[in-house]
Amino acid sequence: MSDDSQDQTAYPAATAAAAVPPVPPRATSVGVDRTGLAILLICLVSFIFAVQDGFSRFLGDGYPPVLIVMIRYWVFAVFVIALVSRQRGGLRRAIKTRRPFTQIARGAILVSETLVILEGFVRLGLIETHAVFAVYPLLVAALSGPILGEKVGWRRWTAICIGFVGILVILQPGSGVMRSEALLPFIAALLFALYGLLTRHVSRDDPAVVSFFWTGISGAVCITVVGIWQWEWLAPVDWLWMAGLCSMAILSHYLLIRAYEMAEAAALQPFAYTQLVWVSVIGVLVFNEVLRPNVVTGGAIVVAAGLFTLWRARVRAA
Template identity: 30%
Template sequence: MAPTPDEQSRTRTLEGVLWMLGSGLSFVAVNGIVRHLGTELPAAQGAFIRFAFGVLFLLPMLVQLLRRGLPAGTLGLFGLRGAVHTAAVICWFYAMARIPVAEVTAIGYLNPVLVTLGAALFFGERLAFRRIAAILVALVGALIVLRPGLRDLAPGHLAQLGAAAFFAGSYLFARRLSDLAGAGAIVGMLSLSVTIGLLPFALLVWVPVGPVPLAWLALVAAFATLGHYCMTRAFASAPLAVTQPVTFLQLVWATLLGALVFSEGVDPFVLLGGAVIIGAISFITWRESVLRRQRSSAVIQNG
């Protein structure tokens, strides 16, 4: 007996949740390894080695891509995205080695909020009152995490705020590129351009690196690739309104990792602030899905 549409929908939803769980655990593994390496390697050098391994993993695809050539008008956009993403990665590696894992994760939740603001500023997308309110709530969540004035903000906190802003800029470039190039070209050129962008910064601070850190950074590249793959499968399996709230569990895993492995204290304000940010993001995502359904229904009725 064939499954009913409701049963198929529930199955797809469960698949989406499980893929997003896998994505979150993969990215927590990335965080844990980079935290474990600490300041053993300069941030730029560690980031360069990680992305160089990523290029090796994608080399067969990159060779085919470069043989075919890039779509017209995309080379400059790929270069600009690579520059912005390079800055984001350096900031993230710096922050990850210096502040608790849970705080890096919670501040990183600001990325979608900044993307929403950037889309309004650069793409002319309308900011309805509900979206503005959700953005303000997310910023309150960030203030709960950082608590400026109530404690000293370390350079790592500022670096992670910078990383969130730069990653948002990279995502906006990716949205523009998605109209001009395929997903494979976008992923492959990101790895290649960031590796090239990181190289001069890495050479400026290069220190001898042994086989053990190299092996750890290869694992970082593998887990990061797996995390993005799981996230892509999650988005294909279930609506964002379903999968987005699951990302809050990444903060729970990060908190447990910091407490059990690195003896970091559990800060309830970080958990609260992260929950507030994720709640705001989930609301924005839910509203977007509702509006898309309404527009689709209107098109069908008017067709």
């Protein structure tokens, strides 16, 4: 897995309220084209992530979002330790980082993004939150210049501007219907863009397995420091929902790893946007959300601009 691909696994994971850190690379079969199977896995993972978001919103309606995220991170930390232990060098190798402060910052930023987007699910609903959050690849492109010193050409700047027009179509500023809560998914997208850029930055010195370990562990520590003060026991039936949520998170992450073992991230990223379809279905059928025309139109503009930006990045890399 290339360094650039490590932060392109992001979209479906991020909106699952426990975003996926870089995937530890494993050996793949040489000379075997399994891109088709990888695409099917990404589509399946996107569906599972959408269901997870529905679970997260359901639990977030009855409990503090920080509590939901904290429990999920505890389970995720156990998963990280178990998975990393099976890698070459095990935990001893994963702990060794050349950029500990940056790795901790990544974990803290990712926890913050998870909290903000879960709050968006509760206040705005799944559909509108996802439609705005889809701007994150454009923010990555816009910030890659000042943060990483990368050159962003006029074509990608044009796509970025068009994407922000899509956000304005979704939010409808000045129409009297825009609420302050509408900024939550945009803030989450900005945080996730920063996380992705820092991931690319540390990949210059640390292998993916190290970033994977530090993201899970530092994130669990950060959310525990903040969230332990809001601890409360879930109702017995809600523990079942939480168990299902954590189980799906582990399954989806495992399938995501398998998919990125089979094909390059650039080939799979466009299919991650199928999560928007599943989220819309769940939002309408389960939570009685309204699929407003301006959200559909603006979301389509944002996704199209994001796909173009990803395509241009792939062309430049080639």
